[in-house]
Amino acid sequence: MDQKALRNLVESISKTIKSFKKGEVECLIILFHNLAERADMRLDNVGLNRNTFLMVLHSLFGITDDKLMNRVFFAFDKDSDNYINVHEWVKGLSVFLLRGTFEEKLKFCFEVYYLNGNDGYISREEIFDMLGNSLHQPSSEKETDEAVKELVEITLRKMDYDTDGKIPFADFEKAVKEERLLLEVFGQCLPEAKVQC
Known part of the structure; x- marks a missing residue:
């Protein structure tokens, strides 16, 4: 993984999402990248498909209701392209992980x-x-x-x-x-x- 690209992406995302520290944003980007399993692509063009995202909801957060997991996917997928990009991932998690405002x-x-x-x-x-x-x-x-x-x-x-x-x-x-x-x-x-x- 290109460290300069990672630093630039952390800086870019940290400007718009204030609820995570830069180190946390970096951690979430690395987790996202590992989940996407596309090491040969640029970080900002990688996306999590619905199945991968649902697996994350189930394995990391214990959510088992299929309908609810699908609705969470759509709430994350702001551009409605059926993929969660890295910006949507970090922004969604900022609220999802209870860091967002009420x-x-x-x-x-x-x-x-x-x-x-x-x-x-x-x-x-x-x-x-x-x-x-x-x-x-x-x-x-x-x-x-x-x-x-x-x-x-x-x-x-x-x-x-x-x-x-x-x-x-x-x-x-x-x-x-x-x-x-x-x-x-x-x-x-x-x-x-x-x-x-």
């Missing part, structure tokens, strides 16, 4: 939870989908659906201030500021583990 964590979790990507709100159907995925299966599918429907209604009562069956970011933000435990109501998308170099 507002950054709010925005990140909201991006993970709203599945339609472009509509800007979490719908009743998306809430059902996310909550259904996170529940352990009781004796029957019908009982599971009923339990999930009940949780959806409780969630909407807590978070849907205008009672339209949708949770826009403003409602999500207000509800979470009133009760911080609601930040991960649809699944734990912010890990407790820290990456060690």
